[in-house]
Amino acid sequence: MSRPPGERTGPLVDLRVIDMSTVLAGPNCARYLADFGADVIKVERPGGDSLRNMAWRDPRDGEGLWWKLVNRNKRTVVLDVKDNADHATLLRLLDEADVLVENSRPGTLERLGLGPDVLLARNPKLVITRVSGFGQDGPYASRAGFATIAEAMSGLVALSGEPEGQPLLPPVALTDEVTGLSAAFATMVALHSGVGQVVDANLLETMFHMMGPLASLFAVTGEQQPRLGAGLPYTVPRGTYQCNDGKWVAASTSSDSVAARVMELLGVGDDVRFTTFAGRTEHRTDLEAIMTAWCAARTQAEVVEAFTAADAAIGPVLDMAEIASDPHYAQRGTIETVPDGLGGTPMQSVIARLSATPGSIRWAGRALNADGAEVAASGWDSPSD
Template identity: 70%
Template sequence: MSAPLKDLRVIDLSTVLAGPNCARYFADFGADVIKIEKPGVGDSLRGMAWRDPRDGTGLWWKLVNRNKRNIALDLKLDTDRELFLKLIDDANVLVENFRPGTLERLGIGPEVLLKRNASLVITRVSGFGQTGPYKDRPGFASIAESMSGLAAISGEPDGPPMLPPIALTDEVTGVVAAFATMVALHSKVGQVVDVNLLETMFQIMGPLISLFMLTGEQQPRLGSQLPYTVPRGVYQCSDNKWVGVSASSDTVAARVVEVLGCAGDQRFTTFASRVENREALNDMMIKFCAQRDSQTVLQIFTDAQAAIGPVLSMAEISSDPHFAARQAIKIVGTTPMQGLLASLSGTPGELRWEGRTLDADGAEIRKNLWGSDIRKNGQ
């Protein structure tokens, strides 16, 4: 089957996570993605966090920059900037995540690029957006999580605000940027797509800003619980394993209440009544799990069609039959990593190679553009 995005060329000028993740989703579904890095040093993601013990390569790098070709260019050099512009001439998308104004200072801002390629979609991923009083600030995921309202509602009731233990904002922003870029491509109008970390996280906060501006109410910190549905959280079983439970519909909540032996109890028949009696219902859930081992709890809830799942570690996920059946873990090159973001029945994506070495495809790309496998003018 033909890869769905095989006719697209994406120039990935971004670094670290959010922008490169956007480009990765295009690459996974067949687009020709050319990753541009700074000569000699490359993307700082190469040196971030865990490394493959076999070859010393960063595991983040192998994942986020899979399926991309790679070239090293110094955009401050006239020759390399000219080569970049030649790549732009045949590109459909440029992804960049410099601070606002950086491309303009290099002489390759949107006005210049769109003059050369009127149909180009320029996806600009930044901390705070291309406009506004915060636009020039350095922005990272943790800052967006702090300023978006997420940290303020995360944590225990009597504890401090908390940040998520993963690069949540970068991952979500990558998906949002890819979606927004596809919308722009569908419009067939060359344009700038302005995506930022802060507003991405603000978008996923649900109606909390509406709630405050209309009522003055703010969601409190409740640990793993939610203010509008009970029970919801993780519960410890007698074998010291944990299960996650959610009752986010009246139908499922009724099944949970029945499992707990309280069918028909008027305290637990509606969302409002369950929330009003949160402590009583949550205590029942805690005791129910504490008196049974995890497999028994899982089986009882599953038989009742009540929503439940075990709390799995990566060690458990690596051998879980459902993850295996869904091909959620794939071997790319020689490295295990997440599979495709989505499964398309008619035009599936494909994982072809892991993130490559710096300038791995530079000679081929230069040869195609200059007719030589060396830099123009011998540079």
């Protein structure tokens, strides 16, 4: 197999990471480190990570599009950790690694002879990031961890959907993406501490943190946020509104000054019902009807132009076809074409921009065991070493 293209650069260029995780949340954590220069070796079981075969495939080479995105910038190696020789190879790599990312059910590493007690005794500086569904302990720890379950049990799904309708799940892998970010953040905090340790990151508590003060609200008042479709209980108008060309906009008035400008725009600036947050909330139905009718009388472009001129919060509801031709996305380079020998694969660029030490995308997710021979022969030696 050919070596990965592109020189590895970035603020984490000295960081060595073993990614033993599968599918999404754990691999996302390792991907964020790789995007900023870390040398990430993706260790797959024989047959490969099931993410390779999930959902859509690139018709040019048959590879999974999820795989190309989530495992970009990583070297790929197949190791059977139940095989003595492969087990020894993995331990040698971990002896010199800075981070291990894994997302097996709690107890699995221990049964394989790779528990934190073993690894930290061999490499006291190692940060072991364990991504699971429910955490490393507690009554649910041994359950299979899936984003759908975390979304249901975190409070998110109870809030999502129409008031009298079905609770709705997110239509994207929201929990896996957010947990990857929080796990990467926690990993960097652990590394900054200079102390080898275990990072316990999980899907449920990550999404629970996304609920803001709702746990406090219930604890001190007994109140629960109701399901309001696209609305919020404390901000009116807020939601999605259809225009007379069939297109939609999303608007928010979560600032009193913005709300005042929107009331003027809607022609109700002098209406005492709508001068305060409390008043707008109390008269939600009336105000939402005014906003809905105002948007329905205009095109999407007219609504966006009027709100923008009033310095109010508005945005068109864009699908992927519209995003692909949007000038802001284009100028910012938010979608980047990654070299892959096929003319390039467009995907999201690096998630955050550092002015002095930026990250970069050097290659998309590679073929199964693409770097196996090289890693077996030279360990951590990589093209930039």
